[in-house]
Structure formats: C-alpha cells, structure tokens
Amino acid sequence: MGRDQEQRPRVLLLGVIEHAHSAWASVSEIAEVVTPASTNRAEFLSEAASGAFEGCVAAYRTFDSFSVTGKIDVELLAALPSSLRFICHNGAGYDQVDVSACTARGVRVSNTPTAVDDATADMAIFLLLGALRNLAVGMASLRAGKWRGTGEGGAAGPALGHDPQGKVLGILGMGGIGRNMARKAQAFGMKIRYHNRTRLDQDVEEALGAEYVSFDRLLGESDVLSLNLPLNPHTRHIISRREFAKMKPGIVIVNTARGAVMDEVALVEALDSGQVSSAGLDVYEQEPFVHPGLLANPRAMLVPHMGTWTVETETKMEEWAISNVRMAIESGRLRSIVPEQKDMRGE
Numbered sequence: 001m002g003r004d005q006e007q008r009p010r011v012l013l014l015g016v017i018e019h020a021h022s023a024w025a026s027v028s029e030i031a032e033v034v035t036p037a038s039t040n041r042a043e044f045l046s047e048a049a050s051g052a053f054e055g056c057v058a059a060y061r062t063f064d065s066f067s068v069t070g071k072i073d074v075e076l077l078a079a080l081p082s083s084l085r086f087i088c089h090n091g092a093g094y095d096q097v098d099v100s101a102c103t104a105r106g107v108r109v110s111n112t113p114t115a116v117d118d119a120t121a122d123m124a125i126f127l128l129l130g131a132l133r134n135l136a137v138g139m140a141s142l143r144a145g146k147w148r149g150t151g152e153g154g155a156a157g158p159a160l161g162h163d164p165q166g167k168v169l170g171i172l173g174m175g176g177i178g179r180n181m182a183r184k185a186q187a188f189g190m191k192i193r194y195h196n197r198t199r200l201d202q203d204v205e206e207a208l209g210a211e212y213v214s215f216d217r218l219l220g221e222s223d224v225l226s227l228n229l230p231l232n233p234h235t236r237h238i239i240s241r242r243e244f245a246k247m248k249p250g251i252v253i254v255n256t257a258r259g260a261v262m263d264e265v266a267l268v269e270a271l272d273s274g275q276v277s278s279a280g281l282d283v284y285e286q287e288p289f290v291h292p293g294l295l296a297n298p299r300a301m302l303v304p305h306m307g308t309w310t311v312e313t314e315t316k317m318e319e320w321a322i323s324n325v326r327m328a329i330e331s332g333r334l335r336s337i338v339p340e341q342k343d344m345r346g347e
C-alpha cells in the first residue's frame, strides 16, 4: 500500500451499489472502500471486533444490508470503530437504524428524502385504484383459468369496484410522499384530508387542496386511508383494532410506508369482517414474511415492497446517499441529516 493510499479515509460499504457506479467511483477516488466479508450479524460483529473496519469514517448502507448486519443498534455501534462518524442510509425510511443510539455515540445519520417521492406515491395510487376496483380478485381468477370468476352468492365476477372521483382520501403523514400523492389523487377528483404531526402552512394546504383534520376525523371520514408516515416508536401500530373500529365500514386501506405502522393481525380481522373492504399493500410487518391471512384474502392487493423499484428512482436514491458519503468525507457534514439530528453540531 502506497503512502497516499494509507492516508485516505476509509468508507464501509454495507450493501451493493447497483446503478450509480460513476458516483461511487468518485468516492473510491477519495477514500478506501472496505467491504465486509460477513454474511450474517454474528459474523459481522466478530469481523468488526477483529479490527477490519478500523479507521472507517462513514458507512454507506442499503435496506437489504439488514440481512447481514441486522439493526444498527447499541450493540452494533459498540462493535464498530470509534472513527465511524456517519451512517448514510440509502432509503427514505430509516427504521433499521436506531437514531437515538447513533446520537448518543455522536454518529450522524442521513437518508434520501424526496428521491423516493414520485415512485412511492405512484405505487400508492396504483394500489388505491387497484383496491378500489377489486382488481386483485379479477386478476387471481384470470390466472386460475376462471376469467372473472364467481363472486359472493354466486354472482358473476368480483364485486363491482368504486370510482375514486368524489371519494375522501385520508392521508396519514403529509411529508414528501404524502404531498406527492395528494397532488396525484387530485387529478382523480378525490377530496383530500390529512393528519400530520405538524400542520402544513396554509398556502401549501391550499395548493394541495388538502384539509387538515384530527386523527379521529381522518379515521371517521375517509373512504380510502393511505399511510405515508415513517415508522418509529411513536408510530408503531398507530392503526390497530381501536382505530379500525372508528373507520367508515367498507374503507379501503393503502400502505406504502412500513408494515409495522399498522397492526397486521388487526388488519386481517378487519378485512375478514368486511370493516375494511379491500387493501393495497406494498409493505409488511415482518418482510419478507407475509401474514397468511393476507395471502388468503383475495381482497388484499399485495406487492412485495416495490415502491421505489424503478431504474430512475433506485439510481436517484443511490446518487443521493453517495452524495452524503462524499460530503461527510470532504466537509464533515451531511446533505440530508435525519430530522431527529437536525440540531447535532457538525465537526
């Protein structure tokens, strides 16, 4: 190893760069990239203990790297070298990272907001239309060689669907994805209501044509409820039995956020009882496990977490996360530090 190379900062690569190869090449020009050999958490912890990651300043991580490292929590952080100051997550949702534990160790965390907004909101609209129209039922019948199949009571085909026009879309969580979805749903003539931790400015509300309502009003007045909020200890199971009971009978549920914002067992019960007429889901509590009650219910339209699964969006996300790594190395700052750490001082 030459003298120059020895002095370069080290970067830990947790996961694979699939698309943004030239952006990553620009990182490898200024840093030595360290790739773990481990394939599971136990191996990763002992690899870390062996000193293999010594000197790493920043880590780039993907959603799928969870299968190797598990959650970035107190135990994992304790195993990583004290040189590690930045964790750059590729994704909008960073529930795989215990941000409080990172803050306590002075490790700053970034995510990729806005890069995911269009693709995730597009998926939410697809699921909204599909669930409103009972498309999953018809599609399953066709594949089973039964054309539209036989509906309840021997009726021909699935139950008739519903048009979005004039229906109330309740959006829980009005960040970038929620706002993007509101704009798109307006084009389908939906009435938008929302609930969020913080109310939007009046001019933003007006531009979106979105009315702010209490959580209970959102539950009671929505024809379709879309979950667009991050998963954290405050939002885990924010939708459970009590909340389903407050909803309009026959409501449609759309979830493109994280499975665990909703109690999946309660959702299965609500679908079985008809309280929820149909659901469009891209996310599940224990991915890749899907609750058998959802698999068995043809009124659940199920997608295997593909909200950002497009060439353009996956590329944008990688480029965004890589730009955080670059900034961390070059200036000791992050482009998009997570909101919980907004007040953390830079170096």
Ligand SMILES: O=CC(=O)O
Residues within 6 Å of the ligand: 090, 091, 092, 093, 094, 116, 307, 308
């Ligand atoms: O699930 C996708 C993301 O968090 O970006």
